[in-house]
């Protein structure tokens with residue numbers, strides 16, 4: 001696999017966070033699948049994407065149970081639930097319990113940790 005660009009490595013490997021409102025994926029409204037920027041594993045469906053206003057791509061559910069792994073992250077003086085790719089272990093973002101129904105979850109994901117694969121039409 002080719003080496004990841006440094007800005008992606010900073011998120012996926014070093015658990016970085018991109019600046020809010022910086023991701024072009026915020027404006028991605030086509031049907032398709034958001035896949036891991038590190039390994040290409042399918043992670044989130046466009047159907048679960050919603051406008052959270054946080055400045056990061058947000059989803060209320062994962063594509064398939066087990067696509068992501070979570071662990072408690074007590075860094076930075078607050079306890080959050082970190083979301084990682086279940087396949088490669090890359091850092092994706094965090095999940096918060098203030099999302100819309102039916103899950104009530106908000107997966108707050110760095111756009112740099114994702115690639116978008118548009119649904120094939122025709």
Ligand SMILES: [Zn+2]
Pocket residue numbers: 036037038039040041085086087088089090
């Ligand atoms: Zn991955």
